[in-house]
Amino acid sequence: MTTATTMHERRPERPPGESRSHVDRRRRRIHGSPWVAVAFAAPLIVYLIAFYAYPLIRSIDLSVHDYNIRAFVQGNAEFVGLENFANVVSSPLFPQALWNTFLFVFVSLVFQYSIGLALAVFFKRRFPLSGVLRAMFLIPWLLPLIVSSSTWAWMMNSDAGVLNSFLGVVGIDPVNWLTSPETSLLSVIIANIWLGIPFNLVILYSGLQNIPEEVYEAAALDGAGPFMVFWRVTFPLLRPVSAITILLGLVYTLKVVDVVWIMSKGGPANSSLTLAVWSYREAFGTGQPDFSPAAAIGNILIVIALVFGLAYVNLQRKVEQ
Amino acid sequence: MMRTSTRRWWHAGLGLVFTAIMLFPVYWMFNVSLTPRNDLRNDPPQMFPVDPTFEGYQAVFDQQLPALVTSLLIGLGCVVLTVVIAAPAGYAMAMLDIRGGRTLNFLLLVAQMIPAVVMAMGFYAIYVRLGLLNSVWGLIVADSTIAVPFAVLLFTAFMRGIPRELLQASRMDGAGAWRTFRSIVVPLSRNAILTASLFAFLWAWSDFVFASTLARNSDFIPVTLSIYNYIGNNTTQWNAIMATAVVASIPAAVLLVFAQRYVAAGVTAGAVKD
Structure with a gap:
């Protein structure tokens, strides 16, 4: 990241007095015809069309037809327009799934970010083992989701889970983490916070590294205490990096299926059902695949993700400038 | 002097406590994988593998080897496909000033926002017709969509850092764009490729x-699905499930030990652009 910037700046500027067309000609000679660039990007372009655009179009196609398994093979599904969308939105499950998604994303992000930031500030002071410990914090993020989710599921087991035995030590009654509708959403949120901390820590830590030391020295000269420095210096300077971290976390949390599905399948009684999990369940989670509503839910999810995604792209452009 | 060093050790102690809390689930997975089946439902649970059993790992070797091999093949296939597509594209975007490079960049960012479940439905619909369901090839292609956009952005960011003078020099020596790519850009991009x-x-x-x-x-399912089926089929044998989970974590561990700085670089490259 930093090397890219410096190298970029080091590229020779156009000498004063040299005409633009002269430079253009020279550039062309160095880089060859524009078709050479296209040739190098061609595999990617073909790939994006075949393996991104086409599946996407197929999923939109699913959402405006009435597909069942037979129609899938024969390819003669009836066109129903926006009926699937209307059915999904008017379903009593929709407000619940939307609210669960909101809680899942919002609570996860608040805790991931604040814990990640606190740890990043903590690790910024060099101390023995700090590098090794920081590296070990990456582990939860690198583990396959099936591994971490099933471990959490077993830890949260009502009868034999270690979490309940910890609670027992401090005199709290056992909690039916994943089997009670009151706590299942909370349970998957806890696991998801744990999963997201490493990512937040790494990005915020690298953001902290990019704040020049002189800023802190100046603040110290002005007699600012550590809390003052954090609120008045660190936090504002970190804002662009924070925004990107949160937006990326948001897009990821919005679309994640694995954690919730493996831990609770969205249940019991839909209490931990998010939009992404609902979509997955309709299409693949039951013996009776219902691709059309599933695709409709998925496409609603894309729209939501894109709104935030575009905010992200916009923001990144601002940061670049 | 004395005081600062005491404080540093205080910090180290605190850091150890934080790390221990954070990694407790990982420890627990390990602990359960070694717990004999009769002790799995003890109350309170066994905190340490005092009487370790390897029956869980025995089950992994008896039952999970094909799944592990399948996952390995799919992973390697994805690596090849991703690098072959992303590296030249990065070259085109970073060094050859491709027309519409910004648009391409934008599309790659958008691509990363599409939920996997939507992609899965699209692929399912396509694979049903092509007969690619339940095939290793189909899974390699689908899995590669997770990495390709990220890899292109990574290569682009990295290759922007390669001095253009090198390209000029290579050009002077009469090398074409392909030759320059192969013998200068690729060797210099070793870290990005890794x-x-x-x-x-x-x-x-x-x-x-x-x-x-x-x-x-x-017939050949990857290890993640194998663990999932395992949980669905026999909920009593959690030591075997956790043993499989431990084995499935090996690539993550290897990555962390041998390539930690690349991991951190990769996480950051996805988020913070120059």
């Missing part, structure tokens, strides 16, 4: 959504 490969492998290895939708009835 980072992209590591992530492509890890993400393919960890994938559950594509595996559980596109390869459900395959």
Whole structure:
């Protein structure tokens, strides 16, 4: 990241007095015809069309037809327009799934970010083992989701889970983490916070590294205490990096299926059902695949993700400038 | 002097406590994998593997080897596909000033926002017709979609750092664009290739959504799906489930030990642009 910037700046500027067309000609000679660039990007372009655009179009196609398994093979599904969308939105499950998604994303992000930031500030002071410990914090993020989710599921087991035995030590009654509708959403949120901390820590830590030391020295000269420095210096300077971290976390949390599905399948009684999990369940989670509503839910999810995604792209452009 | 050093050790102690709390689930997975089946439901649970059993790991070797090999093949296939597509594209975007480079960049960012479940449905619809369901090839292609956009952005960012003078010199010596790419850009991009490969492998290895939708009835299922089926089939044998989970975590551990700085670089490259 930093090397890219410096190298970029080091590229020779156009000498004063040299005409633009002269430079253009020279550039062309160095880089060859524009078709050479296209040739190098061609595999990617073909790939994006075949393996991104086409599946996407197929999923939109699913959402405006009435597909069942037979129609899938024969390819003669009836066109129903926006009926699937209307059915999904008017379903009593929709407000619940939307609210669960909101809680899942919002609570996860608040805790991931604040814990990640606190740890990043903590690790910024060099101390023995700090590098090794920081590296070990990456582990939860690198583990396959099936591994971490099933471990959490077993830890949260009502009868034999270690979490309940910890609670027992401090005199709290056992909690039916994943089997009670009151706590299942909370349970998957806890696991998801744990999963997201490493990512937040790494990005915020690298953001902290990019704040020049002189800023802190100046603040110290002005007699600012550590809390003052954090609120008045660190936090504002970190804002662009924070925004990107949160937006990326948001897009990821919005679309994640694995954690919730493996831990609770969205249940019991839909209490931990998010939009992404609902979509997955309709299409693949039951013996009776219902691709059309599933695709409709998925496409609603894309729209939501894109709104935030575009905010992200916009923001990144601002940061670049 | 004395005081600062005491404080540093205080910090180290605190850091150890934080890390221990954070990694407790990982420890617990390890602990359960070694716990004999009769002790799994003890109350309170066994905090340490005082009387370790290897029956869980025995079960892994008896039952999970094909799944592990399948995952390995899919991971390697994804690495090859990702690098072959992303590296030249990065070259075109970073050094050859491709027309519409900004648009391409934008599309790659948008591509990363599409939920996997939507992609899975699209792939399912396509694979049904092509007969690619439950095939290793189908899964390699689907899994690679997780890594390709990221890898292109990574290569682009990295290759911007290669001095253009080198390209000029290579041009002067009469090398074409392909020759320059092969003998200058690729060798200099070793670190980017390594980072992209590591992530492509890890993400393919960890994938559950594509595996559980596109390869459900395959003869060779990847290890993630195998663990999932295991949980569904016999809920009593948690030591074997956790033993499989431990084995499935090996690539992550290897990555962390041998390529930690690339991991951190990769995480950051995805988020913070120059």
